[in-house]
Amino acid sequence: MKESGYNTWVADGPRWWVHNGISGRIVAVPAGQREPIRLFLAGHDDVPVDVDLLHDLVAAQVLIPDAADELDLLRLRYAATRRNPDRFHLTVVTSLGCNFDCPYCFEAKHPSLLDGTVQERLLRLVDRKLPDVRELAVLWYGGEPLVGLPALLSLSDELRARTDAAGVGYSAGIITNGYLLTAEVAGQLRDRGVTTAQVTVDGPPEVHDRRRPLAGGRGTFDTLLANIVAVAGLIDVTVRVNLDRGNAGDYPRLLAILAAAGLAGRVGVHPAQVVTPAGRAGAPSGSYRVDCLPRPEYASVEQEFLRQAEALGFATSAPPGPVGAPCTAVRDNELIVGSRGELYKCTETVGDPAEVVGNLLDWPRAGDRLMKWLTYDPFGDEECRSCPALPVCMGGCAYHAMDPRTRDSRCSTFRFRRQEQVGRMIARHAQKAG
Known part of the structure; x- marks a missing residue:
């Protein structure tokens, strides 16, 4: 027997924990x-080892056979999840136009809406896919997807009718800036199977604004906060906070404002790293002048953010667990549909x-741009x-890995803050054990 190469040990008073x-x-x-x-693993058979504990460690793959090839196991897991035929996932851009003007946005937006032909x-x-899958999952995306609300609602009705008729499961979520996410709209989304919404708030009012x-310069914080309070009981809301050096010191005030609004325990919160590669023609990020946090530094900020959020009673994302192929970009049964019917593999490229x-018009048709993913x-x-x-990463973000300018941002923060994240686990x- 030998110890796995993917163990993390954390001391806790009279005992150790191993993940x-x-x-x-x-x-x-x-x-x-x-x-x-x-000593037992080193070949000392005369040491007093708890046999039941050894069995637990083997069952958890903390201890593995000498001949075990963990990299090969991970390769098999990656391949199996990359080619999962049971689930078809669509990210649908209902509008590449947006009512916001965020200076770090990576998208070169144009005011296109998903029309009837698309x-x-x-x-x-979807009709071609449904006979071969057990689940259809949809993510509504933009631009700002609620700018294209009529298409979102009508398509949702059509998709649910088809999945119901085919006996296929259906799930949906939305990533929105939140400005148009009123209680009425949230109810319309919920009635059509949209159960989750991510809304970005980048700090207290003067920082976020x-x-x-808005396009034109007017602030959006007050409207977003009112909307989040109004819809938190209708749909599961997660507040995302995009962080760079321009606002990394301001999130404690934002968390306090959200808590004072009664949102602790009602919404989730999580931080995200701003990464702005130059060179995207027409995208605001090409001229964004605020320094982004290097990944190791961001990993430290992330852990402190989560600590403060949890202390206030907010739900936060769980520490990372084992994954297979990590995202739409590298999974072959997932696609992103642009507002003009064009197809992508990564949300960062929309x-x-x-x-x-x-x-x-001509999908599926293999080509170099698809095969690189x-x-x-x-x-x-x-x-x-x-x-x-x-x-827990499986190579992380393929988009960033392929770009030498952003390669360091491809990694899971688990790489840099493993002890702290295992401590959270x-x-x-x-707590669950009582």
Whole structure:
């Protein structure tokens, strides 16, 4: 037997906790047993090792056979999830236009709406897929998807009618700036199977209004806060806070404002890193002059953000668990449909003509732009192969990995703050155990 290469040990008074990245499981180890286990693995058969504990460690894949090849296991997991035939996932851009003018936005927007012809072609694609899947999942995206609300509602009705008739599961969520997300709209979304909404708020009023104004410059914070309070009981809302050096010190005041508005326990919150590669023609991010946080520094900010949010009673994202192929970009049964019927593989590329992989008119048709995503292989990267975060990251963001300007942002923050994140897992584990 040997110890897995993906274990993280955390001391906790009279015991140790060990987390295995491949299984995602946590085992408590009495302090007096850690050294006997080490000696046992080194070949000392006469040490007093708790046999039941050994069985628990083997079951959790903390201890593995000497001949086990964990990289090969992860490769198989990646391949199996990359080609999952049971679930078809669509990200649908109802409008590439937007009512906001965010200076760090990576999209080169134009005021296009998903018209009837594109909707018809999208439904034909779904009709071809439904006989072979068990679930259709939809993410409504933009630009600002609620600018295209009529198309969103009519398409939702059509999609649900088709999945109901085919006996296929249906789920949906939306990523929105929140300005048009009134209680009435949230009710319309909920009635059509949209159960989750992500809304971005970048700080307290004067900070958010500088970073996320309406087109024309007027602030948006007050409207967003009122909308979030109004819809929190109708749809599951997560508040995203995009962080860079321009606002990384301001989120505590935002969390306090959200808590004072009665949103603790009613909405989730999570931070996100602003990454703005230059060179996207027409995108505001090309001229954004605020420094982005390097990934290791952002990882530290993230953990403190989560600590403060949880102390105030907000739900936060769980620490990362084992994953397969991590996102739409590298999974072959997932597509992003642009507002003009063009197709993409990564949300970071929406609106970039150089990244279009096809069109609803002639899909499926293989080409170089598509194959660069479907042949992306994190196991070909020595840094990924040797990284302890690989089971919970699987190469991370392929888009950033392919761009030398943003390559360092491809990684899960687990790589840099593994001890703290495992500590959060242990705290949740202990809380559930009573």
